Amino acid sequence: MSKPPLLELRDLNAWYGEGHALHGVNLEVREGETVTLLGRNGVGKTTTLRAIMGIVAKRSGAILIDGQDVTRTPLHRMARRGVGFVPEERGVFASLSVDENLSLPPVVAKGGLSLAEIYELFPNLKERRNSGGAQLSGGEQQMLAIARMLRTGVRLLLLDEPTEGLAPVIVQRIGEIIQEMKRRGLTVLLVEQNFRFAAKVADRFYVMDHGVVVDDFDVGELPGRMAKLTETLGV
Ligand code: ATP
Numbered sequence: 297m298s299k300p301p302l303l304e305l306r307d308l309n310a311w312y313g314e315g316h317a318l319h320g321v322n323l324e325v326r327e328g329e330t331v332t333l334l335g336r337n338g339v340g341k342t343t344t345l346r347a348i349m350g351i352v353a354k355r356s357g358a359i360l361i362d363g364q365d366v367t368r369t370p371l372h373r374m375a376r377r378g379v380g381f382v383p384e385e386r387g388v389f390a391s392l393s394v395d396e397n398l399s400l401p402p403v404v405a406k407g408g409l410s411l412a413e414i415y416e417l418f419p420n421l422k423e424r425r426n427s428g429g430a431q432l433s434g435g436e437q438q439m440l441a442i443a444r445m446l447r448t449g450v451r452l453l454l455l456d457e458p459t460e461g462l463a464p465v466i467v468q469r470i471g472e473i474i475q476e477m478k479r480r481g482l483t484v485l486l487v488e489q490n491f492r493f494a495a496k497v498a499d500r501f502y503v504m505d506h507g508v509v510v511d512d513f514d515v516g517e518l519p520g521r522m523a524k525l526t527e528t529l530g531v
Pocket residue numbers: 312315317335336337338339340341342343344
């Protein structure tokens with residue numbers, strides 16, 4: 297039997313109160329892939345990541361990790377299964393130093409990186425190790441948020457618009473980090489508006505509209521789809 301995908305969403309629905317945000321999302325992410333969710337603002341990309349983590353009030357449908365239904369698994373147990381989420385607002389502890397931020401997360405799954413390994417991978421964080429979270433630039437905060445997840449031993453990293461508002465040189469650095477994590481076997485599901493960035497790191501794309509997936513394709517098909525995508529995404 298072939299190995300199930302690392303993540304599979306089947307007919308995933310999600311609501312904010314009465315607001316029906318996801319209308320049956322179907323997608324899969326295989327181990328080692330980097331997959332990007334594209335779509336206009338408000339189509340449900342962030343909600344998809346939040347629903348996977350169990351941080352929307354109401355959901356239906358199924359979320360499978362390694363073929364096992366985890367739909368009722370609470371947030372902290374998702375971490376134990378090796379799923380980590382870096383939200384758009386990043387969530388670093390502003391009053392704690394870089395060192396302290398990196399020392400807090402428990403290593404919950406096999407393969408969590410040591411502090412020394414993290415500093416090898418993120419030399420700029422090492423330079424800033426005694427700085428407070430609030431003193432970091434947006435790019436440094438993004439790197440710290442990703443680094444914290446790597447400490448925990450994630451296998452599947454959910455990243456919500458990691459390049460938003462960052463300078464091109466930092467965007468490039470974040471791309472290099474994702475490439476390096478890919479080489480180490482990490483699986484990534486990314487929400488991203490920055491096409492050029494996504495084309496460099498992603499193996500496959502899903503396009504969302506009005507709370508459902510309307511298209512999916514491999515990175516090699518991207519050039520041929522640019523015109524249609526530009527129209528769909530309004531970019
Ligand atoms: P963006 O890029 O703007 O974040 P998105 O594709 O990630 O867009 P979501 O943030 O998932 O879209 O939003 C999907 C729908 O759910 C939108 O109609 C949005 O207004 C609504 N929504 C999002 N968050 C909440 C919330 N906390 N309460 C109520 N409605 C929400």
